[in-house]
Amino acid sequence: MARSKVTPEQILREAARLFATKGFHGTSTREIADAVGVRQPSLFHHFATKHDIARTLYEYDYARSPGLQGVRELPDGAPPSVEFYHSVRREILVEMTSAYDLRGLYLSALIDEPEFRQWRMAYDAAMARSRAVIEKGVADGEFVATRVEVVIEMLDATINQAVRWSGDQRDRSMPDDVAVVALRMVLARPSRIPSIRRQADRLLDAAGTPWPEALAALDD
Amino acid sequence: MARSKVTPEQILREAARLFATKGFHGTSTREIADAVGVRQPSLFHHFATKHDIARTLYEYDYARSPGLQGVRELPDGAPPSVEFYHSVRREILVEMTSAYDLRGLYLSALIDEPEFRQWRMAYDAAMARSRAVIEKGVADGEFVATRVEVVIEMLDATINQAVRWSGDQRDRSMPDDVAVVALRMVLARPSRIPSIRRQADRLLDAAGTPWPEALAALDD
DNA sequence: GGGCTTGCCTATCGATCGATAGACTTCGCT
DNA sequence: AGCGAAGTCTATCGATCGATAGGCAAGCCC
Numbered sequence: 198m199a200r201s202k203v204t205p206e207q208i209l210r211e212a213a214r215l216f217a218t219k220g221f222h223g224t225s226t227r228e229i230a231d232a233v234g235v236r237q238p239s240l241f242h243h244f245a246t247k248h249d250i251a252r253t254l255y256e257y258d259y260a261r262s263p264g265l266q267g268v269r270e271l272p273d274g275a276p277p278s279v280e281f282y283h284s285v286r287r288e289i290l291v292e293m294t295s296a297y298d299l300r301g302l303y304l305s306a307l308i309d310e311p312e313f314r315q316w317r318m319a320y321d322a323a324m325a326r327s328r329a330v331i332e333k334g335v336a337d338g339e340f341v342a343t344r345v346e347v348v349i350e351m352l353d354a355t356i357n358q359a360v361r362w363s364g365d366q367r368d369r370s371m372p373d374d375v376a377v378v379a380l381r382m383v384l385a386r387p388s389r390i391p392s393i394r395r396q397a398d399r400l401l402d403a404a405g406t407p408w409p410e411a412l413a414a415l416d417d
Numbered sequence: 418m419a420r421s422k423v424t425p426e427q428i429l430r431e432a433a434r435l436f437a438t439k440g441f442h443g444t445s446t447r448e449i450a451d452a453v454g455v456r457q458p459s460l461f462h463h464f465a466t467k468h469d470i471a472r473t474l475y476e477y478d479y480a481r482s483p484g485l486q487g488v489r490e491l492p493d494g495a496p497p498s499v500e501f502y503h504s505v506r507r508e509i510l511v512e513m514t515s516a517y518d519l520r521g522l523y524l525s526a527l528i529d530e531p532e533f534r535q536w537r538m539a540y541d542a543a544m545a546r547s548r549a550v551i552e553k554g555v556a557d558g559e560f561v562a563t564r565v566e567v568v569i570e571m572l573d574a575t576i577n578q579a580v581r582w583s584g585d586q587r588d589r590s591m592p593d594d595v596a597v598v599a600l601r602m603v604l605a606r607p608s609r610i611p612s613i614r615r616q617a618d619r620l621l622d623a624a625g626t627p628w629p630e631a632l633a634a635l636d637d
Numbered sequence: 638g639g640g641c642t643t644g645c646c647t648a649t650c651g652a653t654c655g656a657t658a659g660a661c662t663t664c665g666c667t
Numbered sequence: 668a669g670c671g672a673a674g675t676c677t678a679t680c681g682a683t684c685g686a687t688a689g690g691c692a693a694g695c696c697c
Contacts, residue, residue, distance in 0.1 A: 200645050200692065220526030223442035226685060235645065241686060242644050304524065306440030341601075344594045346582070347575060351598070354574025355567060362566070374564045378571070381561075382601050420662060420675050446655060455675065461656060462674050 201235045205243045208233055209257075209297055212250045216301025217360075221251060248312055251302065255316040258299050264288045264323045264356075271400050276393075277334030278384060283397040284327065285352065286376035287411075292359035293367060294414045303357050324349055331383060340383040348382050355379065367415040421455045425463045428453055429477075429517055432470045436521030437580075441471060468532055471522065475536040478519050484508045484543045484576075491620050496613075497554030498604060503617040504547065505572065506596035507631075512579035513587060514634045523577050544569055551603060560603040568602050575599065587635040 211232035215224040226247055230237040244250045259265045264284060271283055292299065302308065308317050328349055334340035355375060362371050373394065381387055401408050431452035435444040446467055450457040464470045479485045484504060491503055512519065522528065528537050548569055554560035575595060582591050593614065601607055621628050 202645080202693095218525050218529065220440050220442055220524065222440055223526040225683075227683090236647080237684095238647085238686075238688095239645050245686095247685065304440065305438050306443040309438065341607075344591070344598060347595050347598045350578050350581075351571040351575055354578075355571055358570050358574075361570075371564070375567050378564060378567045378602050381603075382598050387561075387607065422663095422675085445653075447653090456677080457654095458656075458658095458677085459675050465656095467655065 203233045203235045203239065208240060208243055209250065209253060213254055213297035213299060213301065216251070217298040220304060221301055221307040251307060251313070254297055254299060254302055255313065257297065258295070258302065259316065259319060261295070262288065262291050265319050267322060267326060270404065270406065271397070272404070275400060276339060277330050277337060278339045278380065278389070278393050279396045279400065281330050281334060282376045282380050282393050284330070285379045286372040288356045289359045289372040289375045290411060290414065292356060293363040293371065294417070295360055298360050300357055300360060324353060327352060334383060339385060341385050343383055351382065352379060369412050369415050372412070423453045423455045423459065428460060428463055429470065429473060433474055433517035433519060433521065436471070437518040440524065441521055441527040471527060472533070474517055474519060474522055475533065477517065478515070478522065479536065479539060481515070482508065482511050485539050487542060487546060490624065490626065491617070492624070495620055496559060497550050497557060498559045498600065498609070498613050499617045499620065501550050501554060502596045502600050502613050504550070505599045506592040508576045509579045509592040509595045510631060510634065512576060513583040513591065514637070515580055518580050520577055520580060544573060547572060554603060559605060561605050563603055571602065572599060589632050589635050592632070
């Protein structure tokens, strides 16, 4: 009987997929093993514990996400509308180009475990930064007075589900389209959206990181 | 040693709370029992199985939700904008007035189990009705051409998280405020929002179900 | 070919799980 | 007070879980 072979990459992919649909606690290591085609104890040659699989996925997401790291891609003086618009499209792009379906990672059943405290904090900090941008927009008059917690909740959900829009044919306009929907929630004058987008693009060009080049990742 | 006593109501409340934070599969029956102050086997005198607890919660939600039942509260001729606005605020109100924290129910790990197929279908049908309203709004020109699946995703998330806004002081303006945020995503002319709201209110008055009376449930 | 390393397998472990059995307690009714 | 019902308790069950142990196979290098 020929022995199966498995790579850590395959385990991560299948585990993430199962975590996304059945939750971490609803997914057994036997199910993961079956999905990759080996026997359950084999997983423990590649990952010390089941939680280690999740931790590796968190690390992966963090490493790719400017939002989670708190890295700004636009200069300090960018208006809240431009900042908000770009941060949404950026995070949508990150999740659409993820090698793994990470929808299971940001459910409270998992991320609230003590072991994952640092990822919880990073996530909360990212949401707080978004909140601050919206609040500045409201204060500046670019955005309408609004229920910021509702907007944040909607953002949270959308980014976490973005992987669903990464089919075989990845639509290059999706990140920007989602950012438009998000911006419409708060923007006092929706007619400004095209110019906000152009401004975001120009600032990225000036920073040497043109947006169309970032979008090229969707072709991979 | 005095014996503890427990009601099914208490079990449902604590179970729902635990399901919301730890997930159904991440919550043991021992945890539920501890939370209500009895020993684990006692739960099985009130509910035949752990899944029965979840089923009871689904039934409760369904019974209270016009959206899930597909019950229209506005007449057929109501414009998509009015229909959309009202359905959002209605479902927010339902979840804000829920006796249980139902956030754990609509996670795929649970609702996708074969046993809960009918609730999955009811939920999907409700989302499809929302989609149809948005699509009609786009076709009529009331709404901008938009990524409908993104709007639906955001709606989904918001309604499911609405229980978080039911603190000790329930804000009677919250359902309408959330509906405004949702409507802004799609409405071609946001300046029409006040009149859309008035129209929704008038139609409900004419139907004998004034909105302020529905909102009174928040005072309970 | 032989030796070593890696990792896949079967077997097993201790722990936890949802649920059952039956003794016992409490409450309500007569 | 006595009886019956309801439901809480302790004890236990069979099943499943994440993880460990050690044999074995395959691949690589000399």
